[in-house]
Amino acid sequence: MTVRSLISILTQQEDINFLLTNRVPRAALTRFMGWFSKIEQPLVRDLSIACWRLFSDLDLSEARKTHFRSLHDCFTRELKPGLRPSDPDPTVVVSPCDAIIGAFGRIADTELFQVKGAPYSLLDLLGDPALVEAHRNGRFITLRLTSSMYHRFHAPGDLRIEQVDFISGDTWNVNPIALKRIEKLFCKNERAVIRAHLATGEALTLVPVAAILVASIRLHFIDRLLNADTVGPVSFPCDVGVRKGDELGWFEHGSTIIVLAPENFEFCDNVAGSARIRAGEPLLRKPA
Template identity: 30%
Template sequence: MKQHFTSALSQTFGRFASKEHGKNFQKMINRTYVKAMGLDMSDFEAPESYPTLNALFTRKFRHMRKYSTDPLDMISPCDSLITECGVIEEDLALQIKGMSYSVDGVLGDGITAESKKNVHNGLFVNFYLSPRDYHRYHAPLDMQVLRAVHIPGKLYPVNIPSLKKQVNLFIENERVVLECLSSEGKRFFLILVGALNVGEMEISFEPRIRTNTVLTPSQYSYKDLYLSKGDDFGCFRMGSTIVMLCESNMVDLGISSGHNVRFGQTIARITS
């Protein structure tokens, strides 16, 4: 496939955001961004302490947030807006009210048909991370990662206006699909969806995945890769979306569309 113009634009922005612009100018860039976007920096270091705009985007907590240690509580993997959530009808989930996407399509060719069928008629949650949100993502529960699939694609914006007008946005955009199992053996997927100006999606346990760089798909399988609830496993370089797809009867959701959630907040109860 050829590089899409949205990918080229994102690479250009990424080079600017990754560059150290000199101490005083960088302070001005960081402070301007924090003020313009309305970032809440109370859990983080001061804006001027970050050497690049990307370092500010991918900031880590000074102290880890507290979250439920009950193994049956699923927590939000990120700070975000829930744009849609609910039941997957056969293999269709909502991109936004009135517009569906195919679960099989968003999972791509690197996931087997049998694995895809596991989440048919299950539950989905779309987490939208805006440019002002904390950009790192965490394990929502104790989990085993079976496979990571990188699917190159376009980098259209994923904000609400774009969700309403761009058909199959999650399928068109570049993404990384993680196939996982819960401690109870239920299958679920975390799909990291790229967006305009998201030059990279970092997967800390899989450095071979280089998003917005290579144009051919890749996939990696694991036998003994486990993440504990709350583990930090990477970040977006600016805002984007995480789609979570769960097997039927795996969880009872405690959220609804339009809710703002924070990483660590309990969003569902695992059915025992």
């Protein structure tokens, strides 16, 4: 039995997985990882990436460059040009990131769910009653980025971004095991609420949610790194136009993006629970 096989077996045991990834000093470990990952010492970098490969299915064949300054540089890697083309159909909202599809469906009035039988409210997630009204009875989809995935995320459509609200919080793991055990987990973790409208006028909101080891979110259109040093809630007004597929920013590891879309949008045929999706692939469609 290989070391990777043994690790896989242990982490698939729910109690062990939850203990190892949650019953630890999450904030301190996340701060440490933020510091450690930026060390640009070749031995530290090489051992860190080798360890990462041991624990995951990390594949760097799509990376734009083959040499990385640090573990952080590898986490936030760009891809070779042209590898994530966006669906050109103007009626389609595409996935903003590479991800595994989690919970998705219709928002029941203002209630959605993180896993079956585990509801949470739009108000708890977003913190703004006016934005809640914009998504009442709308559609939601949860996109989970694993640690080995491409960590940058992109505009899911032609958008006008109007404001970013950063909400301080915890750094629980966001894997399926934690989602089953921690009530309203997404509403407890640090997160950014990116308010936008599609070119056709409908409200579309992206909520990148931080997690253990991941509590840093970089957005290109605000001059601020959002992390544990940002005391929220705090709002950053902006007026930025982006085209479908434009890069919006990145996580400094892997985490989750919740997409909130209008009521009249429908999920595309490729959307299914636990399916893998890539940035630029169809996610939702506005009926003709």
